[in-house]
Amino acid sequence: MEYKHQVNCSKEKLGDLREFVRKVLDRLEIAEFQKNELVLAIDEVCANVIIHSHQCNAKDWIQLTIKTDNPQGLVFEVIDSGKGFNISKYRTPSLEELIEQRRKGGLGLRLIRKIMDEVHYEKSTHHHTYRFFKKCQHK
């Protein structure tokens, strides 16, 4: 199965996105802690895209696809027609750096990398695709 959800690039839409991911994952026989982690990771991806690729322009949109057919695990894809950023090459600052610099940002990508098994980025003429793979732990 393939589930798609499209939202405008507003931070206020992150709650809707989390609800969509949660509903899809609730159809699957995977551990509760993993559902929570996946909802979090996708929230982080979409927040980054909405803020950094679209500067929260509510006239723009992003599309999230969740593919559940692969017996090895789940595939999540976020399609972005904004500026884009190469998520697989982005350097994650150390916790010490963040504390020292009193920065509030910088933890999201660290969370995504800790939760997802694979993180891919593709750029085409008209859009950017962020693709994530997660091997599932069944209940």
Place this chain on the structure above:
Amino acid sequence: MVDITDYTEDEILILEVKGEIDASSSLSLDQAIADALKKNYRNVLVDLSKLDYISSAGLGVFMSYIQEFKQKQIYFALFGLSEKVSNVFQILGLDQLIPVFPTLEQAKNQVHGV
């Protein structure tokens, strides 16, 4: 949406956080902690027992104040985290950087050196 209220108990300032903290609501947490710092309490505890969700935006707010609390010699701790919220702190190791207690009583014992 997040709702933050504060009260004092045994000369400790306690912030009670309810709801969800994500990139759209983390500014409220940021403001609440900034306001708490201005009140000049020696001890600030944050009650997260009614927090249903936290993303990196909320974790980042807590992290950004670690230095300031340290410099001002204010004791800062969290308590009452659900398993789900606690897991997010653990994934990043933030539970090692900010004291976390199961209950208010245990957090207060730490403050009072019991």
